[in-house]
Amino acid sequence: MIEELIDVLLLVALLLVALQVIGSRGLLAAIMTFGAFSLVCAGLFITLDAVDVAFTEAAVGAGVATLLMLAALRRCGGEPEESPRVHWGGLVTVLVLGGLLVWGIRDLPPVGLADNPAHEHVAPRYLEQSGTEIGIPNVVTSVLASYRGFDTLGEVVVIFTAGLGVWLLLSGRRPEEEE
Amino acid sequence: MILSHAQVLVVALPLLAVPICALLPGRRLPGVFATLVAWAVLALALLLMQEVSAAGVLRYQLGGWAPPWGIEYRLDRLAALVQLLLALIAAVVLPYAARSLSDEVGERSGGAFAALLLLLTGLLGIVATGDAFNVFVFLEISSLASYTLIALGRRRRALVASFRYLILGTVGATFFLIGLGLLYALTGTLNMDDLAARMPPLAGSPAATTALFFIVVGLGLKAAMFPLHQWLPDAYAEAPPAVSAFMAATSTKVALYALARFLFGVFGLQQLTEVPMLQEGLQWLAVAGMLGGSILALRAADIGRILALSSVAQVGYILLGFALLSTAGVAAGLVHLFNHALMKGALFLALGAMIHRCGGGELARLEGVGHRMPWTMAAFMVGALSLIGVPLTAGFVGKWYLVSAVIDQSAWWLVAAILVSSILSVFYLWRIVEVAYRRPAVMPPRAEAPLILLLPTMLLALANLLVGLNSSPLVSWAEAASLSLLGTGS
Amino acid sequence: MIDLGLYNYWIVIALMMSGLYALIARGNLIRKLIGLNIFQASVFLLYISVGFVRDGAAPILAPDVESYSNPLPHVLILTAIVVGVATTALGLALAVRIHGAYGSIDDDVLDRQRD
The missing domain is CATH 1.20.58 (Methane Monooxygenase Hydroxylase; Chain G, domain 1)
Structure with a gap:
């Protein structure tokens, strides 16, 4: 409640x-x-x-x-910023997309029910067996580090890529700005 | 030993090379190193191609966890074809970039080639994985690397092009994430094969249809599907030429691959035919791209922009193949996907060589370039003829199969659209050829591109002719890929 | 017991659309990135709502707990949050460079510059 x-x-x-x-x-x-x-x-x-x-x-x-x-x-x-004015194209886009989402999501099962399809498949294994298979109580950590560890590797690569990009952008020669 | 891990190594190798490349000193060394990496990737891709042709589908459990609990790498004929394409383009473009890109970025060469390898890793990762969320992660790796590389362009406009692509690209990736979230709420799984097995009872339901819409729009943004293409002309025209060539030949292709994978390998034909207006909608979008892209290309003043807008039209052809929802149509789409990479690669490499000599890609600047750089322009002409779809070039093959797949369904208006768009391509390419062979008042001396730029360009031009002369290996591979993609849904 | 039904999702949709609208309508590049962040955060909320189990506990195993919320969406969103901030960082670096090159970070002003 x-x-x-x-x-x-x-x-x-x-x-x-x-x-x-x-x-x-x-x-x-x-x-x-x-x-x-x-x-x-x-x-x-x-x-x-x-x-x-x-x-x-x-x-x-x-x-x-x-x-x-x-x-x-x-x-x-x-x-100085421009004063916000109504962007009709944006408004229509957003209303159409929002309407579509409302139509689609009405079809989803209610939030929080234990027998929703998302909770019946794949996740139970993590909850029931990660304790013995991985041996740490935090299931999120187990999945992150082991079952889906490859995503986490990808995540590290994403940070590296962004770091590299920021470094390339903010360092070195900037010919156009010296004009 | 290496063989059993080749499927992962093909993605891991460029990734492992990234930090080394970033630390390499000097202008030239990083490019040479990245070239060697790309060649090793090509060797692995060829090896895997052989494996796939014998075994059908290769699977690899990352971390040893069985799917759907763990992430699975999954290589079938479709993925192997696109993987080979990526490796091939990288192997040809990187030696070119070793000269061209390092000249543009100077001391930041190590970082720039690291970003190029990250882009390659991201694209290869999207193709290799059988896990839908893993697609998102590698999509973002490739996207962040692309934004960085575009921003390295020599004009300040490159920064704006990169920022706009960053905004639209991220919106696209987030749309994809929304679609995926809905699918997860409906099925509880992220593995693509597992999703496919759980989709049939949901066919036509509002939530599944909404998921489909968001995934198509999200990937459509990355694929520059008309009218979601606005980021592309600026990005390709402003990026360093070697980057434009690599991206034009690979990025949109991989997004289209992912689209085909989700449309047919996850949702499946049954679902697609149950959504009202889906087929018509996709066909209209395809035709709008084929005509819209070509018409916009007629008015562009910069060759990079003309080629980029022509890509929007070519994406339309590939999408049209998919939208026929038939084995023949998807096969034709795949053939054209492969061939379009060959022609756009050749055209952008030739353009880069011209920019190298003439200092820019504006039509006005390139007057008489056909006399100054006869070999480069010859390679450009081969690419252009292929783009139009002249017989004996690669471009003809894709269009031929596309037209016959369209005729199978007696969709005459689509045949007309293909013809009109092809004729338009003659006009916009003629604008370039006309300027290139016009004699300017003061004729600058002959100055062919350096060999290291010319050779890769000629190689890709030659590939267009080779595929045009003997297309049967490609076509039969694409047909088998299409058959297994549409046949069982797995 | 109040049955919330799909209430979370309705707010999530409203949030998504406000973020997306801000991104489209506002010209300032930093404001666009803020809109993008709101849009993404609302998608995170969508996933976490999908994973929620009423009367379940946070997915940290404990001997006397019967029911847990679904850990998988949490894992995915942890990754997505990091991806989001990485994108924001790159976007901001671009904005700084654009300001250096054009003296403005307003999209409409940038549109009027021909080169």
């Missing part, structure tokens, strides 16, 4: 914060509110039993991403 109530309230809060981010005047305000958005998101992940995800979202979303945005703002801020 309490959990559901928290879920309902946090989701409403999240939507309000998101609209606040989008509508905010000034980039600094937008970035700071975005940090708050990530924190509320992390809170929601905790109520949805995803503690590892919550920690990561708080550290990466509210922490790293927000800091990176602030750092970028320091180097390219100060430009």
Whole structure:
């Protein structure tokens, strides 16, 4: 009962914060509110039993991403922003896609039922056997490090790729900027 | 020993080479090293091609966990063909890049070639895997590497092109993720074969149809499917020429491969035929791309842009093959996918050689280039004839099978669309040829491209002729791939 | 007991569409990246909602617990969060370079520059 109530309230809060981010005047305000958005998101992940995800979202979303945005703002801020006006093409696109999603998702089983198809296949093995097969209590860690360890390797490569890209972009010669 | 792991090694090898390449000093060394890596990858891909032709499907359990709990690598005829294509293009383009790209980036050569190897790794990973989420991870590896490489272009416009591609590419990947999330909610699995086995009862349901829509649009964005192509002309025109050549020949092809894999190998024909208007919708999109891309190419002022917009049209042909939802259609699409990589590779490499000598790819700058660089222009002409679909070139083969697959279904308006689009391609290519052989008032001295740029270009041009003269190995392989993809759904 | 039904998903869709709209409608490149981040975060929420089991515990094995939430979506989203921030970092680096080259990070201003 309490959990559901928290879920309902946090989701409403999240939507309000998101609209606040989008509508905010000034980039600094937008970035700071975005940090708050990530924190509320992390809170929601905790109520949805995803503690590892919550920690990561708080550290990466509210922490790293927000800091990176602030750092970028320091180097390219100060430009007056155009006042937001209605973008009709965007509005229509979003309404059509949203409508399609509503139509499709009405067909999904309700959130939280233990016998949803997603919980009946593949995942039970992780919950029932990772304790003996891997030997650590945190099932998320077991799947991350072992069953789907290859995805995690890919994830490391993604970070490396982005790091390499940032380094290539921000170092070395920039002929066009010297003109 | 090596043989039993070749399936993984083909992806792991370029990946392991990345950190070494990034640390190599100097301008030339990283390119030479990356070339050797690409040749080793080609050797592995050829080996695997042999294995697949004997065994049909190769499977490998990563980490020793059986699917669907672990991630499985799965190589069938379709994947082996695209893998070979990637290895082939890399093996030809990298020696070219070793000169051309290192000239553009100078001291940052190590990083640039590391990014190129990461792009290759990402694309190979998408092709090799049998796990739907793993596709997303490697898609993002290849995408991040692409954004970086495009931004290395010499003009400042390259930065804007890269940023716009980053936004649209990430939206595409996220759409893919939405579709995948819906599929997971419906089935509980991420393994593609396992998904395929669990899809039939869901055929035509709103959630499955929505998943299909988001996956098609997401991959369509990466494949530059009209009208989701807006990122492509700028990206290909602004990237360093060797990067444009590699991306034009591989990136959109791999996205189309993934599209075919999901359409036929996950959703399956039954599902596709139960969604109303799906076939018509895909065919309309294909035709819109074939005509729209060609018409836009008629007005472009830069050769890179003309070639890029022509790619939008060619993606339309390949999509049309898929949208026929028949074995013959998919086989024709695959043949054209392979051949389009050969022709666009040759054309972009030739263009890069011209840019190397003339300093830019604008039509106005290339007046008389056919006299200055006769061999380069000859290779360009072969690519152009292949693109139009003249007999005895590779381009003819794909179009021939596509037209006969269309005639099988008596869809005459599609035959007309193919013809009109081919005629348009004559016009936009003629604009280049006309300028190239026009004699300018002051004729600059003859200055052929350096051999290291010319040889790879000639090689790909020659490949167009070889496939045009003897297409039966490619065609029979594509037909077998199509048959197994559509036949059982696994 | 309140039956939430599909409530989570409806909010997720609203979030997705606001993020996507911000990305399309706003010209400032950093704002576009913020919109992209909101769009992606709402997809993360979609996955975590799919994995949620009511009255289940967080998937950390304990002797007296019967029912757990599904760990697989958590694993996928951990990866996706990292991919997301990697993309954001690269996008921001590009924005910094664009500012250096054009003196602006407004898409409409960039559109008016011919080169």
